[in-house]
Amino acid sequence: MVELIMIHIQTGLKDITGYIYPNEFELHWGLLIVVYPYLTGLVAGAFILASLERLFKIKVLQPVYRLSLLSALAFLFVAPLPLLAHLGHPERSFEMFLTPYTKSAMAMFGFVYAWYLMVVLLLEIWFDYRKDIVIWSQEKKGIMRFVYKILTLGATDLSEKSILLDNKIGKVITIIGIPSAFLLHGYVGFIFGSVKANPWWSSVLMPIVFLFSAIVSGIALVLLIYMVSTMFRWKTMNMSCLNQLGELLLYAIIVDFSLELLDFIQRLYESEESIHILSQMISSRLFLSLIISQFILGSVIPMISLVWARFGRVPDEMRRMVYFIAAILVQVGIFSTRWNVVIGGQLFSKSLRGLTVYKIQLFGLEGLFMAGFLLILPFIILYILCKLFPPWVDSEVKLH
Amino acid sequence: MKAPRIPKKILGLAFIFSIVIAALVVARMLFIPPSFGKYGHYRADAVNEIVAQEINYAGYQACMECHDEIYKPKERSYHKSVSCEACHGPAAKHVEAPDEFVPGAPRERGYCPLCHDYNPSRPTGFPQIITELHNPGKACMTCHNPHNPVLPHTPEECSACHREIANVKRISYHASLPCVRCHTVPEKHMVQPKFVFAQVPVEREFCGECHAEGAPGGPDIPRIDLDTHGERYLCWDCHYPHYPEAR
Numbered sequence: 001m002v003e004l005i006m007i008h009i010q011t012g013l014k015d016i017t018g019y020i021y022p023n024e025f026e027l028h029w030g031l032l033i034v035v036y037p038y039l040t041g042l043v044a045g046a047f048i049l050a051s052l053e054r055l056f057k058i059k060v061l062q063p064v065y066r067l068s069l070l071s072a073l074a075f076l077f078v079a080p081l082p083l084l085a086h087l088g089h090p091e092r093s094f095e096m097f098l099t100p101y102t103k104s105a106m107a108m109f110g111f112v113y114a115w116y117l118m119v120v121l122l123l124e125i126w127f128d129y130r131k132d133i134v135i136w137s138q139e140k141k142g143i144m145r146f147v148y149k150i151l152t153l154g155a156t157d158l159s160e161k162s163i164l165l166d167n168k169i170g171k172v173i174t175i176i177g178i179p180s181a182f183l184l185h186g187y188v189g190f191i192f193g194s195v196k197a198n199p200w201w202s203s204v205l206m207p208i209v210f211l212f213s214a215i216v217s218g219i220a221l222v223l224l225i226y227m228v229s230t231m232f233r234w235k236t237m238n239m240s241c242l243n244q245l246g247e248l249l250l251y252a253i254i255v256d257f258s259l260e261l262l263d264f265i266q267r268l269y270e271s272e273e274s275i276h277i278l279s280q281m282i283s284s285r286l287f288l289s290l291i292i293s294q295f296i297l298g299s300v301i302p303m304i305s306l307v308w309a310r311f312g313r314v315p316d317e318m319r320r321m322v323y324f325i326a327a328i329l330v331q332v333g334i335f336s337t338r339w340n341v342v343i344g345g346q347l348f349s350k351s352l353r354g355l356t357v358y359k360i361q362l363f364g365l366e367g368l369f370m371a372g373f374l375l376i377l378p379f380i381i382l383y384i385l386c387k388l389f390p391p392w393v394d395s396e397v398k399l400h
Numbered sequence: 401m402k403a404p405r406i407p408k409k410i411l412g413l414a415f416i417f418s419i420v421i422a423a424l425v426v427a428r429m430l431f432i433p434p435s436f437g438k439y440g441h442y443r444a445d446a447v448n449e450i451v452a453q454e455i456n457y458a459g460y461q462a463c464m465e466c467h468d469e470i471y472k473p474k475e476r477s478y479h480k481s482v483s484c485e486a487c488h489g490p491a492a493k494h495v496e497a498p499d500e501f502v503p504g505a506p507r508e509r510g511y512c513p514l515c516h517d518y519n520p521s522r523p524t525g526f527p528q529i530i531t532e533l534h535n536p537g538k539a540c541m542t543c544h545n546p547h548n549p550v551l552p553h554t555p556e557e558c559s560a561c562h563r564e565i566a567n568v569k570r571i572s573y574h575a576s577l578p579c580v581r582c583h584t585v586p587e588k589h590m591v592q593p594k595f596v597f598a599q600v601p602v603e604r605e606f607c608g609e610c611h612a613e614g615a616p617g618g619p620d621i622p623r624i625d626l627d628t629h630g631e632r633y634l635c636w637d638c639h640y641p642h643y644p645e646a647r
Binding site for chain 2: 094098123130155162
């Protein structure tokens with residue numbers, strides 16, 4: 001056993017540069033902890049997009065309103081799973097609901113999550129779909145009829161007054177929902193930003209940077225889902241909606257990118273003692289994921305191509321292509337952002353004198369396949385949700 | 401006037417939420433251990449459970465009673481800070497029934513290097529060896545008594561105990577200087593380093609013996625003006641003389 005450990009350590013030691021403390025050899029937060037903020041970011045982003053449509057009455061976004069709500073829900077269901085898989089004792093996680101501990105931000109996660117799921121997302125979706133559910137519960141046959149019956153919660157009133165009330169409540173929930181979405185993802189940034197001992201994480205800007213990158217990734221996600229789903233339904237895409245999405249995406253990337261640059265410049269200017277090891281890390285271990293993937297592929301190229309496609313004289317066909325590719329690049333970029341934060345924060349030694357390496361496992365609860373599964377699962381859930389509650393404009397029930 | 405009717409949907413939702421809250425309350429009653437929160441945010445009974453765990457280690461004082469011929473010299477040896485059970489393993493059972501349960505002794509060569517193998521992160525002066533080079537093939541016990549590890553003979557080299565410094569000095573600008581050119585080392589330091597200390601340079605003038613303008617020595621020694629160079633600071637605040645990067 002000891003020999004096995006020694007062999008393991010010796011092969012690993014080859015990749016270590018400089019001096020690290022013994023307990024820094026192995027990273028404790030691996031791939032799943034990268035997936036977790038990525039998923040919650042998508043949730044918050046998709047929800048904020050839906051709220052924009054509702055609050056500011058951006059009518060062109062109508063075709064994606066329900067779709068983004070359902071996407072947010074599908075991803076929200078999966079968001080805590082990487083955490084659970086990472087825990088040594090996932091079966092004990094419910095205890096944090098029973099004995100709330102307000103002094104630990106991590107222990108409060110359950111409440112932030114439950115609030116967002118129960119009070120915001122489910123309620124908003126329910127109020128928005130209520131009239132459809134009632135109609136479906138009268139039209140559909142067999143078991144589905146029964147399912148919809150239950151989902152009406154007995155409230156079958158479809159009078160004009162009642163629908164008006166639905167809209168009003170929905171709006172109030174949206175207003176509560178925006179700060180809640182900020183809370184949900186700002187919270188994730190907060191967790192990292194408040195680790196005082198880690199110079200890579202400890203930054204007041206962290207929650208804000210997380211938030212804006214969340215919005216970026218959420219908009220790009222909805223854009224992708226909208227394009228792919230319309231394609232598979234053999235419908236034509238609503239070009240003005242796509243243009244609006246592309247424009248929003250562009251603005252969000254600009255804000256996000258400038259915030260990140262600001263953070264970067266401030267670190268360079270402050271030049272704390274950690275700056276040497278951090279710049280060493282950026283130019284070696286994180287070069288691919290930070291400079292290439294996050295900055296160039298994930299921000300600069302999408303920005304330039306979106307400006308060109310949105311404001312240049314470009315045929316629609318080409319535009320769609322560019323939006324699609326930009327949105328995919330943005331996803332890659334945001335995933336790298338999460339990677340750089342989570343993994344980057346553990347690659348350098350607290351002695352500020354050395355760097356370690358992260359080796360991805362393939363199998364096991366925290367391995368590559370698990371992460372892949374968790375990234376695919378939300379789409380399966382979304383597919384089921386779309387079958388249950390078709391979010392398309394043409395399938396919305398018209399009452400009067 | 402009619403009392404305002406609460407819409408059915410609100411009632412429906414209120415019903416669901418009250419079920420969730422009720423479930424939480426019931427779960428709290430069922431699952432929170434009774435002693436939770438008595439002392440703090442944890443289960444008070446856990447303390448008793450830990451207290452009730454089987455004791456494996458007896459502590460080194462317990463050994464004195466029967467093994468004082470080992471205990472006494474060990475207390476005054478270099479290994480005074482190393483507990484008996486660090487080497488012999490947990491021996492609480494042995495103390496209760498010395499004949500039934502006899503702890504083993506780590507006689508193999510691989511054991512002592514756990515603490516004594518060369519590792520740059522160990523503190524200055526900690527006795528270290530490079531196991532592969534240090535009398536290979538023989539058990540440590542043939543030359544060292546584990547309970548009183550006095551060295552068979554006085555080490556000749558400073559590197560015996562200051563290996564890390566010796567290693568970096570070897571590739572520094574000062575490689576050609578013997579340690580004793582800069583450090584006055586009483587002979588006893590090689591035997592009892594914790595009681596008899598070596599001297600370190602204390603003044604700037606010391607480095608000036610070779611580096612000042614006009615100091616004796618070959619032209620290959622770089623010279624500086626003692627009065628203006630680095631003024632108020634000790635030279636080794638900026639140039640640690642052991643280090644290759646002593647620039």
